[in-house]
Amino acid sequence: MIEVENLSKRFVVRRGRFRRERHVVDAVKEISFGVERGELLGYLGPNGAGKSTTIKMLTGILVPSGGRVSVGGLDPSRKRIELARRIGAMFGQRVQLWWDLPLLDSFQLLRHIYKVPPGRYRESLARFREVLELDAFIHTPVRQLSLGQRIRGELTAAMLHGPELLFLDEPTIGLDVVAKQRVRDFLVEINRDDGVTVMLTTHDLGDIERLCNRLLVIDHGSLIWDGGIPELKERYGGERVLVVDLEGPSEPLQVDGATVERVEGPRQWLRFRGSASELTARVAAAARIVDLQVQEPDIEEIVRRIYMR
Amino acid sequence: MRLDWEIAKRGWRRYAAYPWATVAGAFTNSIFGFLQAYILLAVYRHRAAIGGFDAADAVTYVWLAQSMIMTVYIFSWWELAWRIRDGSIATDLARPLDPQRYWLAYDLGRAPYHFLFRGLPPFVLGALVFHLHYPSPLDALAFVVSLTLAVVVSFGFRFVYNSAAFWLLDFRGVVTLSTTVVIFFSGMAIPIRFFPHALRELCYALPFAGVIQTPVDIWLGKREGLALAGVIGLQLLWALVLIGLGRVLLARATQRLVVQGG
Numbered sequence: 118m119i120e121v122e123n124l125s126k127r128f129v130v131r132r133g134r135f136r137r138e139r140h141v142v143d144a145v146k147e148i149s150f151g152v153e154r155g156e157l158l159g160y161l162g163p164n165g166a167g168k169s170t171t172i173k174m175l176t177g178i179l180v181p182s183g184g185r186v187s188v189g190g191l192d193p194s195r196k197r198i199e200l201a202r203r204i205g206a207m208f209g210q211r212v213q214l215w216w217d218l219p220l221l222d223s224f225q226l227l228r229h230i231y232k233v234p235p236g237r238y239r240e241s242l243a244r245f246r247e248v249l250e251l252d253a254f255i256h257t258p259v260r261q262l263s264l265g266q267r268i269r270g271e272l273t274a275a276m277l278h279g280p281e282l283l284f285l286d287e288p289t290i291g292l293d294v295v296a297k298q299r300v301r302d303f304l305v306e307i308n309r310d311d312g313v314t315v316m317l318t319t320h321d322l323g324d325i326e327r328l329c330n331r332l333l334v335i336d337h338g339s340l341i342w343d344g345g346i347p348e349l350k351e352r353y354g355g356e357r358v359l360v361v362d363l364e365g366p367s368e369p370l371q372v373d374g375a376t377v378e379r380v381e382g383p384r385q386w387l388r389f390r391g392s393a394s395e396l397t398a399r400v401a402a403a404a405r406i407v408d409l410q411v412q413e414p415d416i417e418e419i420v421r422r423i424y425m426r
Numbered sequence: 427m428r429l430d431w432e433i434a435k436r437g438w439r440r441y442a443a444y445p446w447a448t449v450a451g452a453f454t455n456s457i458f459g460f461l462q463a464y465i466l467l468a469v470y471r472h473r474a475a476i477g478g479f480d481a482a483d484a485v486t487y488v489w490l491a492q493s494m495i496m497t498v499y500i501f502s503w504w505e506l507a508w509r510i511r512d513g514s515i516a517t518d519l520a521r522p523l524d525p526q527r528y529w530l531a532y533d534l535g536r537a538p539y540h541f542l543f544r545g546l547p548p549f550v551l552g553a554l555v556f557h558l559h560y561p562s563p564l565d566a567l568a569f570v571v572s573l574t575l576a577v578v579v580s581f582g583f584r585f586v587y588n589s590a591a592f593w594l595l596d597f598r599g600v601v602t603l604s605t606t607v608v609i610f611f612s613g614m615a616i617p618i619r620f621f622p623h624a625l626r627e628l629c630y631a632l633p634f635a636g637v638i639q640t641p642v643d644i645w646l647g648k649r650e651g652l653a654l655a656g657v658i659g660l661q662l663l664w665a666l667v668l669i670g671l672g673r674v675l676l677a678r679a680t681q682r683l684v685v686q687g688g
Contacts, residue, residue, distance in 0.1 A: 178519045180681055201522040213517045217440045229432040230523050258443065 118282055118314045119152035119175065124184035126170050144170040146338040147184060152316065154281070157308045159329035160318040163424050167338040168318045172284050175316075176206055189282060202231060205280035207271050207288060214259045220270045221255045224277060231278035238277065245273040248303055265296035272303065282314045283307070289321050301327055322416045334423060341423065346416065353419045359387045359396055362408040372399045383407070429523075430531040437535025448543045451496060455548040459492040463556060477619030477626070483646050486559045487617050489552030490642050493545035497537050497573065498580040498637050500614055502605045505529075506588035507597045519680065526672055530581055537577045561645045568654055572641040575661040579636045582668025583608065589672065592679035613639030633664035 126145040145167040152158060162168045173179040174186055177193030177200055186193060191200045207213065214223040228238045246252055249269040254262055262270065268288065275283060288304070289297045305328060307313045319325060325332060325346070332349060334342035342349060359375065362384050369377035375389035375396055389396050393411045400406060441448070463485050470481035479487065495501070506529060509515045518525050552558065561569055587604035591597040609615050611634035618629040618639045629635050640657050643649050649657050 173516060176520050178516050178680075197519065198522045198524075201520055204520075206517065206520040208517055211512075211514050211517050213514075215436060215440070217443045218436060222436065222439070226432055226436055229429045230521055232429075 118154045118156070118189060119150075119316070120185070120187045121151070121175075122149050122185040123147045124149070124171070124174060124186050125182050126167075126174060126179060127182040143338050145174070145335075148335065148338075148340040149184075150333060150340060150343055152314060154314055155308070155312045156331060157304070157315045157329055158317070158331040158333060159325040160316055160333045160335065161320075161322075161325060161420065162318075162335040166335045168335060169286060171335065172206075172286060172316070172318060176200070176204065176284060202278065203280055204282045204284065205275035205278070206284040206286075207275040208286040210287060210290060212259070212267070212271075213274055214267070214270055216260050217258060219256045219258050220251070220262070223259065223270070223274060227274055227277050233278050237279070241277055241279060242273075245276065248306065249273060249299070264291050265293065265299075268292060268296070268300065272300065276307065276313075279311075280313065283316070285315065285317045285319075287319055287321075288317065289319065289324055297321075297323070304328055322420060326416050334420070336424060350414060350416070350419060353422055356388055356390055357393065357414065358412040359389060359393060359400070360410045360412060361385055361387065361400055361404075361406050364405050364407060367404065370400060370403055372396065372403060374399070430527070430534075433528055433531035434535030437532035438539045440532075441536055441539045442543075452544050452547045455492045455495060455544065456551050459489050459548050459552050460555075462488045462492070463552070477617065477621075478648060479617060479619055479646075482557050482559050484617070485552075485556045486646060487642050489549050489556070489558060490645060491614055491638055492552070493541075493549040494573070494576070494638060494641065495614070496540040496544035498576045499533070499536070499540070499584065500580065500605075500608055500612065500637065502601050503584045504588065504601060506585065507591035507601060510588070510591035511597065526585060526669070526676055529585060530578070530669075533577065533581045537574075541573075559646055561647060565644055565647050568649075568658065569641055569645045572636075572644050572658055572661060575658065575665055576637050576641050578665040579633050579661060579668060580608070582665055582672055583633065583637075585672040586668060586675060589675040589679060592675070608634050608637060611635065612637040613642070617642075633668060636661035636664055 124145060125143065125147050128142045128144055130140045130142055148167075148171070160168055160171070170179065174181050175188055175193060177188075177195075177197035180194045188200060189203055193200050214220065215226065224242060227233075228235075233241075246255065249272065251269060251273065254266050257266075259267060259270065272288065275285075285304075289300050292300065301324065304315060304317075308315050315328075317324060317329065330345065332342060332344065332346055333340060334349075358378065361370075364383065366380075366382050367385075369380055370385060370387065372387065374391065375387040377385055378388050379386040387396070387400070397406070397409060400409075466484045466488060467481060469476070470484060474480060476484070506515075506525075509518065515525070518528070583604070587600055588597075590600040594600060611618075611629050611632050613619075613629070613635060614637075618626055618635055621629060629639070636657075640649075640661055643657070644654065
């Protein structure tokens, strides 16, 4: 579906009012990856890492400075309009609907822009109205919609023409828990039932953990991770934490292969690598354990660690 | 064609969504109509004709110009520049649609709305209070053609100066400057015919005369036969040139596009 080889984007920014200095910014540096049809993958990176720049090159909005890119067998920047018919894009922080017009009006215009046959339009609209529960506000002007309502409208707008590939830039940004869940369920459904390939950029690690089976991490324009989430945890999150409740408050335990991170009354947190049962045995030899628990690192912690490298 | 029609309908509806803005605007145009009409009538107390306009011509010019302001959208139009500035242009480019074609269709849907609801009421008011000149049927027809071309010329120019936002971080200066240029050279502030000879000829050669002065001249029967065909031809030529220039700028911008806002 997507093939990217040594893709680069360099911006030349001119600085200064009178003596203009050329300033070169390498937003994306020779990244390579491939995406198969039907994947649902997350694209992650801190602000300014090059995520949006990559997506814009994949949709043909930006012309790459170097490397090769092919989406659905097309060169995006040369075949932008042809490609646009086959893909959907949603940028969570931008309004793509017509601000002053009722939601339904935007959909009808999009039907003409994408030349969707009337029968198929009715079918998919009926489906989105149901799945995303649009009926309550479909005749409301977009400017009067809540953020959650608008995002549901935006998703519909991105999907009405039945794209094979969907680019989502921060689709859940600013949404409350319920609205977020609705959007996630929807993405899982279109990916599973319709086989839509979804590429998702987000800062919301909950999105990634619940939705994606593969993760790309970009930082300073370079791809630093391409793989599954369990592998990522293993690679960067090797350390776990053993939480033990002792009989009473005590000094921090001195145990081989672990360091005490925190003490709170009878409870102590021990950071360790390797086998939890061996460590438990060593702790049990030193003190009486009332209760214990092993904490796996969460993805947020892992990502923080990757960014800090 | 069907798509252009659908876009044009949205252009109409977008402005129809704010009826009170229309009422307030039409009121303002009327006030300025009275103001300008009385100033010109004071001037004509001492002269029978200026630049081929008699007093009734001048007053008709005032009310036509006030009625055409919004139809041709002479004042600042920022919509494209704002979309470039805040990065929304990226979503426009992610659609299978040419942005210039989209905005032109949108503008051609907007213009009839403004013609009917911003233009007609002040003009009727002016016609009730003042003695105006009215066109012959042929001139009326030519006026409609010329006014349509005026919208396209104005749009072409607006698209060009809005495109500056692709290159400039702050486009407001360009927009303000461009608006001032149109107001002066179109005959919006005072008729081009009042200018000294050389300036007048320059104004008639530039595209901006085609935005206000040319349709007004046609309404007043100042252009007949070959001259009529000539000025409409010139409008058409400028429309094509400006649309073409807009296309070149858009193509260059998308080749080196820096979408702002990440």
